[in-house]
Amino acid sequence: QVQLVESGGGLVQAGGSLRLSCAASGTIFFINTMSWYRQAPGKQRELVARIASVGSTNYADSVKGRFTISRDNAKNTVYLQMNTLKPEDTAVYYCNINHRVFQTSRDYWGQGTQVTVSS
Numbered sequence: 001q002v003q004l005v006e007s008g009g010g011l012v013q014a015g016g017s018l019r020l021s022c023a024a025s026g027t028i029f030f031i032n033t034m035s036w037y038r039q040a041p042g043k044q045r046e047l048v049a050r051i052a053s054v055g056s057t058n059y060a061d062s063v064k065g066r067f068t069i070s071r072d073n074a075k076n077t078v079y080l081q082m083n084t085l086k087p088e089d090t091a092v093y094y095c096n097i098n099h100r101v102f103q104t105s106r107d108y109w110g111q112g113t114q115v116t117v118s119s
Contacts, residue, residue: 022095
C-alpha cells in the first residue's frame, strides 16, 4: 500500500504564493506520474499540473506561467509552487500518483489540502 500526505495549503491574499508538498510512503516500487488536481465548490475536479518520471511537465492553461510542479524522486515527493495566486485558484488541492508494480499500475490520492485566495 502507498500513502500520500499533503501539506502547505492555507489562506493567502491575491498575488501571494504558496508551496504544496505531497510525500508518498509505504511499499513503493516505481512512481510513474505525479500530479496535482483541484476541486472548487460546485465544480468538477480538474488537472492542474503533471510531471512524468523523466521530468516532463504539463499544465492547465489557467495556471501556466504561475505554477511550477517539481518532484524529488529520492524523497518520493512532489511539489507545487504557486505564484501570483488569484481568487479563482481557491479550491481543495489533491495530490495524485500513478504507482507501478511490474505490469500493474494504480492511482493513489492524497486527502486534499485547502487553498483559499482572498481578493
